[in-house]
Amino acid sequence: MENAKIPPEKQQKTPLQQALLIGWELGYSIAVPIVLLALGGRLLDRHFGTSPLFLLAGILVSLVTSTFWLMRIAKRMLSDIEKDTQ
Numbered sequence: 001m002e003n004a005k006i007p008p009e010k011q012q013k014t015p016l017q018q019a020l021l022i023g024w025e026l027g028y029s030i031a032v033p034i035v036l037l038a039l040g041g042r043l044l045d046r047h048f049g050t051s052p053l054f055l056l057a058g059i060l061v062s063l064v065t066s067t068f069w070l071m072r073i074a075k076r077m078l079s080d081i082e083k084d085t086q
Helices: 015-048 053-085
Strands: none
Touching (some): 015 053
16 A cells, blocks of 8 residues: 555645646636636627627626636635645
């Protein structure tokens, strides 16, 4: 049993790996909502002929969504740091 492999999620990550993972997670948590909701707003504007209305609404909703997503990620990271320091 001593030769059993340690699962990847239990292995220690180097500081570089941790920084890259944080950057990746924060990047897509900002980019995905803005792209999807702005694109959806643009398509709705084109369909209904309301030029910037739905685009701006999509951007506003994406900012709110990204903010909540980032707060959730930050809360999880802080709890992970607390667990590591205890």
